[in-house]
Amino acid sequence: MEHPVYGELDYRQVDPSQLNPHIPKGRGMIKWAPFATMPEQFQSVRQHIENQNKIARPELSDDRLEELDMQLREAKRQQCPVLIQFYSEGYINDLLMTIERIDMWALHIIGINQANQQMCFISFMDVINITLETI
Numbered sequence: 001m002e003h004p005v006y007g008e009l010d011y012r013q014v015d016p017s018q019l020n021p022h023i024p025k026g027r028g029m030i031k032w033a034p035f036a037t038m039p040e041q042f043q044s045v046r047q048h049i050e051n052q053n054k055i056a057r058p059e060l061s062d063d064r065l066e067e068l069d070m071q072l073r074e075a076k077r078q079q080c081p082v083l084i085q086f087y088s089e090g091y092i093n094d095l096l097m098t099i100e101r102i103d104m105w106a107l108h109i110i111g112i113n114q115a116n117q118q119m120c121f122i123s124f125m126d127v128i129n130i131t132l133e134t135i
Contacts, residue, residue, distance in 0.1 A: 054090025085129040
């Protein structure tokens with residue numbers, strides 16, 4: 001005769017032979033079925049939560065834009081890595097890159113991403129801050 005298990009609150013940790021066989025099993029996952037009938041609703045709720053974290057595009061003054069332009073030209077001249085903060089789809093992202101070209105026609109900064117050595121393009125309109133990285 002085995003002794004009953006005391007103190008264990010999780011029945012999955014107990015040997016099945018020690019459990020009372022007359023306890024009904026319950027409905028299992030069936031009880032959650034009505035909540036899964038509208039996955040679009042869950043998707044829209046997730047989207048609303050994500051949208052709450054987004055910010056509006058920061059407005060930069062003309063003086064600040066001129067300062068960023070000078071920093072870009074200096075970084076291009078020195079060929080040193082720069083940390084660029086830029087706005088993208090509601091978030092501010094950081095990117096460490098070496099500037100290869102400044103395309104005045106398309107208003108893009110073209111450079112090499114230091115993390116994965118791939119070519120990247122950033123619009124002038126999205127740039128918020130530039131920090132020259134010293135080697």
